Amino acid sequence: MISAYTGTAVQAAEKPLLEAGVDLMARAAYGLANAVLWRLRTSGRVYGSSVALLIGPGNNGADALYAGELLSRRGVRTTAVLGSERVHGPAFAAFQAAGGTVVRLAERGVRDSASLVAQADLVVDGLLGTGARGGLRDAVADLVAALCEIGGLQVIACDLPSGVNADTGEVSGVVLSAIETVTFGGIKAGLLLPPGEGFAGDISYVDLDLSLPAAALERLDQDDLLRHWPRPGRSDHKYSRGVLGVVAGSTAYPGAAQLALHGALAAGTAMIRYLGPATLRAGGLPPEVVPGASTVAANRVQAWLVGPGVSDDAEQERRCLDAINSGLPVLADAGALPLLPERVGPQVVITPHAGELAALLSRRGHPTVRADVERSALEHARLAAQLTGATVLLKGATIVVVSPQGEVHSQSEGTPWLATAGSGDVLAGILGALLAAGVAPPLAAAMAASVHGRAGVLASGGGPMTASGIAEAVPQVLRELFEGID
Ligand SMILES: NC(=O)C1=CN([C@@H]2O[C@H](COP(=O)(O)OP(=O)(O)OC[C@H]3O[C@@H](n4cnc5c(N)ncnc54)[C@H](OP(=O)(O)O)[C@@H]3O)[C@@H](O)[C@H]2O)[C@@H](O)CC1
Ligand SMILES: Nc1ncnc2c1ncn2[C@@H]1O[C@H](COP(=O)(O)OP(=O)(O)O)[C@@H](O)[C@H]1O
Ligand SMILES: [K+]
Structure with missing residues (x-):
């Protein structure tokens, strides 16, 4: 550390x-x-x-x-x-x-x-x-x-x-x-x-x-990741490792759901229940993903990941809100951010980029533009954590995590090549995986940021890469982390 x-x-x-x-x-x-x-x-x-x-x-x-x-x-x-x-x-x-x-x-x-x-x-x-x-x-x-x-x-x-x-x-x-x-x-x-x-x-x-x-x-290092990254034991089965419910994607944005699911699978989620449009459920899901029951309440999960690619779809928005209100650990990203109630509990993590954070603060009576957030990232992330009650992960080259209790983490293992469409959806998947496995929100957010950055560096190798490539690199990052133990 x-x-x-x-x-x-x-x-x-x-x-x-x-x-x-x-x-x-x-x-x-x-x-x-x-x-x-x-x-x-x-x-x-x-x-x-x-x-x-x-x-x-x-x-x-x-x-x-x-x-x-x-x-x-x-x-x-x-x-x-x-x-x-x-x-x-x-x-x-x-x-x-x-x-x-x-x-x-x-x-x-x-x-x-x-x-x-x-x-x-x-x-x-x-x-x-x-x-x-x-x-x-x-x-x-x-x-x-x-x-x-x-x-x-x-x-x-x-x-x-x-x-x-x-x-x-x-x-x-x-x-x-x-x-x-x-x-x-x-x-x-x-x-x-x-x-x-x-x-x-x-x-x-x-x-x-x-x-x-x-x-x-505080900034996590390799030892912290190794100490806290969840690994299955002999007595584990796919349910005991933590089931993640995912509400992502819409007819307009099917790719975001794919990338979030890919990120969560790559980070070690053993069981995912997916809630989304019929078109996506019918054809495009990774084979490992289980189609969930239509309502949030009817799904037994340990955590929710909601919002990537959710846009202009009342049914998906209803599910996002239900998950946020479920009392379970939940990661609210992208399309779920405008749906966030006035106050939420500390089990909620939000993952805005600077523009989304500015919009969130503006909706809460603090007129803010992206440049304000970029100029004073900590201050704005802190304000968002105070106003919402959630843990805030503010994306960027240096990722800042602020808990509602005021703890601050930052990570910056990434590369500017990570600034590519869908990259944030993969991050959401990784963080969802950690929440489902029972890692506390601020630690989960910092660990996800770290591994996402490391996967980006590995996938990039100094050149361009795709968001899918980031997800594909995650298991290798974890393998290298676990090397020599057990
Ligand atoms: N404490 C220790 O023993 C140790 C400290 N250490 C070292 O001390 C450093 C801190 O030293 P410091 O407190 O003297 O402050 P420092 O930043 O050098 O400048 C203050 C001066 O600048 C002025 N000034 C201020 N703003 C200004 C501006 N915008 N534009 C222009 N001027 C401006 C201000 O003048 P004033 O405005 O008050 O008249 C004041 O004279 C620390 O960073 C570390 O390097 C190490 O040696 C380890 C032991
Ligand atoms: N210049 C940069 N250097 C390193 N990482 C970056 C940089 N810009 C963005 N990122 C990372 O890339 C991801 C982008 O996420 P986001 O803005 O949500 O994109 P999208 O919505 O397309 O997925 C975040 O994890 C962010 O921290
Ligand atoms: K200096």
């Missing part, structure tokens, strides 16, 4: 150590310098290579300056570009004493400074850290905009990419995309949330031995 924290929580945890005189900054700078040295070494040489350091007024700039000091002493040509008048005095003195070159943005100007920085082998972003209020401003923002326009820079972010909110992942103004973020004392939640994660690159963690509070966000 990867745990992440708010910037404020990390700062509070640092306080007692700082008061006891522990030089946390030296440890942070050492970790940052090592990351830079490793990158330089793997791309050629250390001695004589060049590193540009973008320096802000606070401790984040100080970390970068102390790292610059260490790099200078290893024979790296270091140039610090000071973004503001204010700079951490002792760190600045140490950097100069080690032979680092200093350029002041105010004197050199944006254009000249940008071309100087762009010539460096590596750039360290030490402009703003956890003390940032809002994004980069004035000439510093212009400098970063100019660097973004030049493009192709190898940037290592100090603690977090400047302009990314440490707590929420929200991005203000221009931000330099990093290949790596070296973060100190605790992984900041904003590095694992959209859109911030998109700027962070690989995350390296420098442990400062802090006593941290409960995590603000």
Whole structure:
């Protein structure tokens, strides 16, 4: 499990150590310098290579300056570009004493400074850290905009990419995309949330031995999947493993039902009862799927998956609603989202993409558009969980899961190739499989997101794939997970 924290929580945890005189900054700078040295070494040489350091007024700039000091002493040509008048005095003195070159943005100007920085082998972003209020401003923002326009820079972010909110992942103004973020004392939640994660690159963690509070966000890793993924035992039979009822598809959208069913079967559901239009039941179902009784109440299942491909079909909509109201664990997706009652119980999971979440919030008196959700994903997912009482899985490159109790998970194992029609239906199938097997909603949502992402990567292999291909890859992802156990 990867745990992440708010910037404020990390700062509070640092306080007692700082008061006891522990030089946390030296440890942070050492970790940052090592990351830079490793990158330089793997791309050629250390001695004589060049590193540009973008320096802000606070401790984040100080970390970068102390790292610059260490790099200078290893024979790296270091140039610090000071973004503001204010700079951490002792760190600045140490950097100069080690032979680092200093350029002041105010004197050199944006254009000249940008071309100087762009010539460096590596750039360290030490402009703003956890003390940032809002994004980069004035000439510093212009400098970063100019660097973004030049493009192709190898940037290592100090603690977090400047302009990314440490707590929420929200991005203000221009931000330099990093290949790596070296973060100190605790992984900041904003590095694992959209859109911030998109700027962070690989995350390296420098442990400062802090006593941290409960995590603000958790991310499952391979061990968690292995620990929690349901597997049949000797005494199991197809009913005891959990039966999933599926209400999906309509005459207009038969494919969504197929993909949701395929996803659920691939994720290990032993028994599915399907409720849908006669045309679909007659010909197109996978042979493993059992046609269910016509009403929700007449079907004995452990969980429901409702909504994929449900559109303009009163009978299907009635079934979705009945399943949502059944009290059983239920995943409501796509066509079931507009049917969601005002309040539901915590056994309900909803899986909107940003556009669907915006529509859901707007229907509940919070006028929202897709761009609002994309800008502050956590805030909107949280609001939806509070308003509906459901666990919310917000889809995207980084998937955010928020439970009605406020627990937050995020997963991002996927690939942009997953953005293909029907991909979400397969995710719904995987999540339905976990709910039927009795996995608690927030954990089931995070596990489904993780396995869906992994299956996407496997199916894609770096190129395009279909939604069916994602489902086909799921058993292989699980086989690799289970390899070596039992
Ligand atoms: N605590 C520790 O011991 C450890 C902390 N560590 C490091 O410290 C970092 C946090 O340091 P920090 O608190 O100094 O905050 P930081 O982000 O550098 O900048 C704040 C300064 O920027 C200014 N400012 C704010 N917003 C701005 C904006 N939008 N545009 C322009 N300026 C803006 C603000 O000025 P103000 O507006 O208040 O006048 C203030 O001067 C943390 O990320 C980690 O790297 C590690 O060394 C481990 C030990
Ligand atoms: N850029 C991206 N990178 C990684 N995964 C993505 C990206 N865009 C979308 N996805 C994933 O692809 C799926 C798309 O689901 P959805 O929008 O419901 O599509 P559909 O309705 O066509 O099935 C979700 O699991 C989402 O998290
Ligand atoms: K930074």
